[in-house]
Amino acid sequence: MSTSNSRIYFDNAATTALDAEVLDAMMPYLTDKFGNPSSIYSYGRESRLAIENARKSVAKILNAHPAEIFFTSGGTESSNTAITASVRDLGCTQIITSPIEHHATLHTVEHLACRGEATLNYVQLLSDGHVDLDHLEQLLSEHDGKTLVTLMHANNEVGNLLDLHAVGEMCKKYGAIFHSDTVQTVGHYPLDLRAAPVHFISAASHKFHGPKGVGILYINENVKIKPMINGGSQERNMRAGTENLYGIVGFAKALELATARFASDSAYIRDLKMYMKDQVAQAIPEVTFNGDVDGRSLYTVLSVSFPKTEKSEMILFNLDIQNICVSGGSACTSGADQGSHVIRAINHNPNQVTVRFSFSRYNTKEEVDQVVSKLKDMI
Numbered sequence: 001m002s003t004s005n006s007r008i009y010f011d012n013a014a015t016t017a018l019d020a021e022v023l024d025a026m027m028p029y030l031t032d033k034f035g036n037p038s039s040i041y042s043y044g045r046e047s048r049l050a051i052e053n054a055r056k057s058v059a060k061i062l063n064a065h066p067a068e069i070f071f072t073s074g075g076t077e078s079s080n081t082a083i084t085a086s087v088r089d090l091g092c093t094q095i096i097t098s099p100i101e102h103h104a105t106l107h108t109v110e111h112l113a114c115r116g117e118a119t120l121n122y123v124q125l126l127s128d129g130h131v132d133l134d135h136l137e138q139l140l141s142e143h144d145g146k147t148l149v150t151l152m153h154a155n156n157e158v159g160n161l162l163d164l165h166a167v168g169e170m171c172k173k174y175g176a177i178f179h180s181d182t183v184q185t186v187g188h189y190p191l192d193l194r195a196a197p198v199h200f201i202s203a204a205s206h207k208f209h210g211p212k213g214v215g216i217l218y219i220n221e222n223v224k225i226k227p228m229i230n231g232g233s234q235e236r237n238m239r240a241g242t243e244n245l246y247g248i249v250g251f252a253k254a255l256e257l258a259t260a261r262f263a264s265d266s267a268y269i270r271d272l273k274m275y276m277k278d279q280v281a282q283a284i285p286e287v288t289f290n291g292d293v294d295g296r297s298l299y300t301v302l303s304v305s306f307p308k309t310e311k312s313e314m315i316l317f318n319l320d321i322q323n324i325c326v327s328g329g330s331a332c333t334s335g336a337d338q339g340s341h342v343i344r345a346i347n348h349n350p351n352q353v354t355v356r357f358s359f360s361r362y363n364t365k366e367e368v369d370q371v372v373s374k375l376k377d378m379i
């Protein structure tokens, strides 16, 4: 999206622009309809109805039961809750994850392992960055107790997509609990939770043109966990605290719009990504692409590695000066010096500099042309 000062925003995996229609749907709940959803008079009932309608709409789109949808503050809270509850409430004594998960997952499992609450095993990755399913099965079969498998549906830095069904079926075979961080895929792919063998999924609406600070945790109806936050009786006694009313309304609206637009938006964005890939490869033949870019890959994310030179080491800085917003890995690590744990795990070439370009329906091929031409000058 080019804004008035001609900024080019190619960092849609970090967050997306709020859709004007979503804001319209939220506005009444930021102004007139301010009642506390727990109040019994009409103002309160109006707010309660908005929340329950949002829950029904989200559940219908994901083919889940409304009672399986819990509104949270976003992906981080949802993943923390699912992982911690699997160990503390569901008796999981082993956690299997991958080295390329988001920190919301990695730091939570490391915390539990450090406290001795579960053993932690990392599944190996194949050369294209996909999870090695044979190794996953080996880890599952070697453990006597109950296991939690937590693997993301799509990687936010390189875009690799997990085969949710294959992993879910394997978890079923070994009686394991399966949580998937679907933060990069909810709102970008249709998900059918009746058919998908998952116990928990996490999502956040700011990744699909909804508001920040609101997400969902899907908990399969056969899974019973203890309250995530203690206090009042909100979210059916599971997550206390006055609900983020306008956020919840915005989440549902954003998901409705994303679902209605899925066919056209996904085709448009996939085309942009592949156009950028071809243009960069033509302009700078030394580049390489991280992950399974031509295979099972998120259509919004393109991870490009440039040969390390004095110039390319300044690339993020120079793109920023040119008003081009991109990320060196994930947003959560940009600004820190450590670089990306994902790129370190799958790209073993230390003489490269990696940039993540991520797209939305607001981007255009003209913007791609401008960015590629700037990149060519910079490199």
Ligand SMILES: Cc1ncc(COP(=O)(O)O)c(C=O)c1O
Residues within 6 Å of the ligand: 013, 014, 073, 074, 075, 076, 077, 102, 104, 152, 154, 155, 156, 181, 183, 184, 203, 204, 213, 215, 331, 332
């Ligand atoms: C894959 C993934 N998981 C989790 C998160 C965290 O979500 P939130 O910022 O809503 O807490 C993000 C956002 O950066 C993400 O990309």
